[in-house]
Amino acid sequence: MSEELIRVGVLGARGRMGAQAVKAVEGAADLELVAAVDAGDDLAALVDAKAQVVVDFTHPDAVMDNLRFAIDSDIHAVVGTTGFDHERLETVTGWLGAKPDLGVLIAPNFALGAVLAMRFAQQAARFYASAEVIELHHNRKADAPSGTAAHTAQLISQARADAGLAPGSDATTSERPGARGADVDDVRVHSVRLPGLVAHEEILFGAEGETLTIRHDSMDRVSFMPGVLLGVRAVRSRPGLTVGLEHVLDL
Ligand SMILES: NC(=O)C1=CN([C@@H]2O[C@H](COP(=O)(O)OP(=O)(O)OC[C@H]3O[C@@H](n4cnc5c(N)ncnc54)[C@H](OP(=O)(O)O)[C@@H]3O)[C@@H](O)[C@H]2O)C=CC1
Numbered sequence: 001m002s003e004e005l006i007r008v009g010v011l012g013a014r015g016r017m018g019a020q021a022v023k024a025v026e027g028a029a030d031l032e033l034v035a036a037v038d039a040g041d042d043l044a045a046l047v048d049a050k051a052q053v054v055v056d057f058t059h060p061d062a063v064m065d066n067l068r069f070a071i072d073s074d075i076h077a078v079v080g081t082t083g084f085d086h087e088r089l090e091t092v093t094g095w096l097g098a099k100p101d102l103g104v105l106i107a108p109n110f111a112l113g114a115v116l117a118m119r120f121a122q123q124a125a126r127f128y129a130s131a132e133v134i135e136l137h138h139n140r141k142a143d144a145p146s147g148t149a150a151h152t153a154q155l156i157s158q159a160r161a162d163a164g165l166a167p168g169s170d171a172t173t174s175e176r177p178g179a180r181g182a183d184v185d186d187v188r189v190h191s192v193r194l195p196g197l198v199a200h201e202e203i204l205f206g207a208e209g210e211t212l213t214i215r216h217d218s219m220d221r222v223s224f225m226p227g228v229l230l231g232v233r234a235v236r237s238r239p240g241l242t243v244g245l246e247h248v249l250d251l
């Protein structure tokens, strides 16, 4: 007896990531693309098409309304869109309180190597008081710093705190605004935007007489698709909010 296909809707379907997600879902034997929705389209198309899982690659300004709609409509969600701070995550958790069977997976980055790089950075952080993040992206990216870099900084900061390590200092007393990057949880994050780039991150650690550099490069958006498909397959059996693909990968 054949298994029923998972009915998937994609939000942001005409965008750079959404278009890739549409292709990936269409190419997966166990999934069925039932709705492709972009800006200006009616979200009701998801309900009309009986979508079971929605994939969101839209915009930080749009994603909360989309998630509210999905949760209210009993549709599980796999979210790649950035812009999730602590407050937004708490809001989503609150919405899910009324829907105990529903799953939402929010992943700052779906590329396997990026997830591993974040985990390696988390492991290294307790040994180094000083760490900085450089993220490099295409020049059409709406937000800075990247969601991945912000998440990496949070992980480093938490790992340092857990180890009782105070953040390292430097001697800078004079600087142009922005020269030392953004302060994200006591970690400096530097954002580069250039045509030709896709998505790249370097995490640098320093101690007396040595440095450690962890680097990941997505040269093509196909790199995100195995993670997206994994999320779509997993989210229905993960009720509540999951933040980060590392939990699905069991890293
Ligand atoms: N987690 C991950 O692994 C990754 C996450 N991302 C994130 O995904 C998001 C999208 O990135 P990217 O694809 O490059 O961006 P794009 O701008 O190429 O695509 C976004 C698409 O969403 C559309 N859109 C905007 N608002 C809505 C809405 N309310 N409903 C449906 N569609 C909407 C946009 O339409 P219009 O242009 O008309 O506004 C556009 O077509 C970003 O936040 C990015 O950081 C990106 C790569 C990987």
Ligand SMILES: O=C(O)C1=N[C@H](C(=O)O)C[C@H](O)C1
Pocket (backbone or CB within 6 Å): 082, 108, 109, 110, 137, 141, 142, 145, 146, 147, 148, 149, 198, 199, 200
């Ligand atoms: O906008 C992008 O392109 C990307 N966005 C995500 C982020 O902000 O971290 C993931 C990846 O870096 C690509």
